[in-house]
Amino acid sequence: MSDIDEESELKYSEPERKRKSVASDVPEALDFLVPKAGFFCPICSVFYSGEKAMTNHCKSTRHKQNTEKFMAKQRKEKEQNEAEERSSR
16 A cells, blocks of 8 residues: 555544544634745845745845844844843842
8 A cells, every 4th residue: 555545544534523623723714825945034024935036135235234234233132131241240
C-alpha cells in the first residue's frame, strides 16, 4: 500500500464525530488562506516570493534607509538599557 493510500485510509477510518469536531473548530475564513514560501523583510514589512525580488529589495534605497533607522533605534535602546543598569547599581 502506498503512503497516500495509507494516509487516506487513516483519515477515513477516524470516527465521523471526531472528523466533524475538527472541521467545526476551523473558521470558514481559513478556507481562503494559502501557504506561501518566500522572504519577509520585518524592517520594511514586505513579503517577496522570489529570491531575485528579495535581493533587489535589499539593494533598494528604501530598505537601506529603513535599516539605518532600525539600527539607530536599536543603538538608542541599547544605550538606554545600559544607562538604566548603571543607575540601578
